Amino acid sequence: MSNLTNTDKIELYRKLVHTRKHDELNVRMASEGKLRTFYHSAQGHEAIGVGACSVLHKDDYLYPHLRGHGIPYVVGKGMDPKPSVSEHLGKATGWGGGITGVHIVDKENGIFAQGGTIGSAFVLSAGFALAAKKNGTGQVCMCFVGDGSVQRGQAHEAMNLASCWKLPVVWVVENNLMAWFTPCCDSFALKNIADMAKSYNMPGKVIDGMDVFAVREAAEEAVDLARKGDGPSMLECKTYRFRPHSEGRPDVCHYLPRSEEEIAEWKKRDPLVLCQKKLVKEKILTKNLIDEIELEADEKAKETEKFALESPYPDPSILNTLVYAP
Amino acid sequence: MKEINYWQAIAEALAEEMERDETVFIIGENVQEAPFMATRELIQRFGPERVMDAPLSELAIAGATVGAACAGYRPVCDLNFADFIYCAADEILLKAAQQNFAHAGKVNAPCVFLGVAGGGFGTGPEHSHVPSAMVLNNPGLKLVLPSTPYDAKGLMKTAIRDNNPVCYFFHKKLMGLKQEIPEDEYLIPLGQADIKREGTDVTVVATLYMVHHALEAAKQLEGKISVEVIDPRSLEPLDMDTIIESIKKTNRVVVVDEDTQRCGVAAEIGQQIMELAFDYLDAPVARVCSANMPVAGAEMEKYCIPQVEQVVAAIQSVCY
Known part of the structure; x- marks a missing residue:
């Protein structure tokens, strides 16, 4: 942490607030029936994408997790989250041209693909990392997955392959203790997912996923290893989702409502609140600055909404031209 | 060469x-x-x-x-x-x-x-x-x-x-x-069928090993039925033009495919022939495919995948 300047710390806080505001925008627009697709809120998860992606270089490869449909990761990497809402409204200015409503792609920033079948993230990111290694320019791939992804076979095939070949990939597992409606305690034989890393002879660490500084520090270490050629690592960030699995869905554990006490307990450790408290205590954040950042993020979200609403839909005649690349 | x-x-x-x-x-x-x-x-x-x-x-x-x-x-x-x-x-x-x-x-x-x-x-x-x-x-x-x-x-x-x-x-x-x-470099574009054997009475469309079954069937029928064998070489993209041109000449067609018959390649090609060349057909499109069952092993295999005799029989069945 010592290498973080006050400016760096404020920047992390700023990114958390921007992420939350954009997520809230998507959630509101989903409730208004304006999103033309589904949405999986990132509220509660923000520190992970923001903290870990803030250590990436522009040319590093990134595979975002479905939470927030990419918002925490692109904001963390310093990109503009504007195309997110456009995509969800099915507009041509979206990340994926409004074709799928959800997928992110931004070649310039090292985002090549996103998939809907979780678990693929593991093997595709191994492929990006293979390319990074072949390039020989010190690039790394950072890939975000949920606890549910680790339950698929791809996770294990990819960890084994990447560890054998010392691929420069960092897998960040956002363990929110629940895959859809099924809690981890009923679907994992292990208490800590990070322990699986040992089986593949790679480092695995449990991190407090609500603490943006802890995530950033761990990510920095893992990225350094990958850049040096020491191969893959796994970071298990313990976190909690504050909203249902996806908007408009029942918020249940198995088939019964999630415990309100549990949600309230975790909200005390809201990543934005934790970060703010710490920086106020360190006298880095002032009331004025907090208000300023809040206002700026509100303005940015408004701009994003306006941009999305005013953007055109893609011309359906392009669909047929996209099935095959020229 | x-x-x-x-x-x-x-x-x-x-x-x-x-x-x-x-x-x-x-x-x-x-x-x-x-x-x-x-x-x-x-x-x-x-x-x-x-x-x-x-x-x-x-x-x-x-x-x-x-x-x-x-x-x-x-x-x-x-x-x-x-x-x-x-x-x-x-x-x-x-x-x-x-x-x-x-x-x-x-x-x-x-x-x-x-x-x-x-x-x-x-x-x-x-x-x-x-x-x-x-x-x-x-x-x-x-x-x-x-x-x-x-x-x-x-x-x-x-x-x-x-x-x-x-x-x-x-x-x-x-x-x-x-x-x-050729000794020198060459490329073959995808979506360009090749006429493996010219004929005038019936068109047989086949790929992979089935091309060789078709050629063998054509040889066996030599003197009786003149068989044209077309190998699309790629099924996506698919060169229907060459197939249709051939059918305009022969008016009869058999599609041979080693994949399972049901919802298979032959059904697709047959349907496209119906849509593109119905008026040129003098017989229903015939197909010879793998049977609608898993491919058995060992001695039972030949009862599941197309054999030359079936291709010969199918050609004869459309040449009435």
Whole structure:
């Protein structure tokens, strides 16, 4: 942490607030029936994408997790989250041209693909990392997955392959203790997912996923290893989702409502609140600055909404031209 | 000209393309020793960085292929048996096939999925299939099915240079087939059928080993029925023009395909013939395909996959 300047710390806080505001925008627009697709809120998860992606270089490869449909990761990497809402409204200015409503792609920033079948993230990111290694320019791939992804076979095939070949990939597992409606305690034989890393002879660490500084520090270490050629690592960030699995869905554990006490307990450790408290205590954040950042993020979200609403839909005649690349 | 066999033709195409373009590499199971020959002797020339023996993890191999392709490489992924495409279905059908479409044409995935296909060695239901229809049911994938050494080489070179994922299935029974091919470099475009034998009475459309069944049937019927044999060589893209031109001449057609009959390639080609050339037909389109059952192994195999006698009978049945 010592290498973080006050400016760096404020920047992390700023990114958390921007992420939350954009997520809230998507959630509101989903409730208004304006999103033309589904949405999986990132509220509660923000520190992970923001903290870990803030250590990436522009040319590093990134595979975002479905939470927030990419918002925490692109904001963390310093990109503009504007195309997110456009995509969800099915507009041509979206990340994926409004074709799928959800997928992110931004070649310039090292985002090549996103998939809907979780678990693929593991093997595709191994492929990006293979390319990074072949390039020989010190690039790394950072890939975000949920606890549910680790339950698929791809996770294990990819960890084994990447560890054998010392691929420069960092897998960040956002363990929110629940895959859809099924809690981890009923679907994992292990208490800590990070322990699986040992089986593949790679480092695995449990991190407090609500603490943006802890995530950033761990990510920095893992990225350094990958850049040096020491191969893959796994970071298990313990976190909690504050909203249902996806908007408009029942918020249940198995088939019964999630415990309100549990949600309230975790909200005390809201990543934005934790970060703010710490920086106020360190006298880095002032009331004025907090208000300023809040206002700026509100303005940015408004701009994003306006941009999305005013953007055109893609011309359906392009669909047929996209099935095959020229 | 020089004489070369089928697997050597594939290996030669791979070597030429690897020489020409350093983004081309091979990844797969046992690709260095190459039990199915296609990648044999490439390890000595290109080393383990470009001829990569991977763990027996089809999802990881295919996923790494797609990922590297998105990031600017042109990997050739050797699945060994074409049937193993099912093990890697998530990555090949949902990711590779849909990559360009689902990302608005901003990032494509140029790669080749190589698999040895078909029956003839009694290897049973999980090692004897030609899973063509399944590939065609996933728009975004191309499908190449070479029946000769000349085609195998020219089509492989084109497949590697294509900007899309291409499934390239070669046939077990053709491995030792020899043919003279040009010394100089050549490519064969995808979507260009080849007339393997000219005839006037009936058109037989076939791919892979079935081309040779069709040619054998044509030989047996010589003097009685004049058979034209058309090999589309790739089923996506599919050259229907050459097939339709032939039917305008012969007015009768048999489609032979080693994939399962139900919802298969022959049904698709037959339907397209109905839509494009109904008025030219003097007999219903006939088809000879693998039976609607898994492919049995050992002695029972021949009751499941098309035999020459069935092709002869089908030709006779439309030539009334």
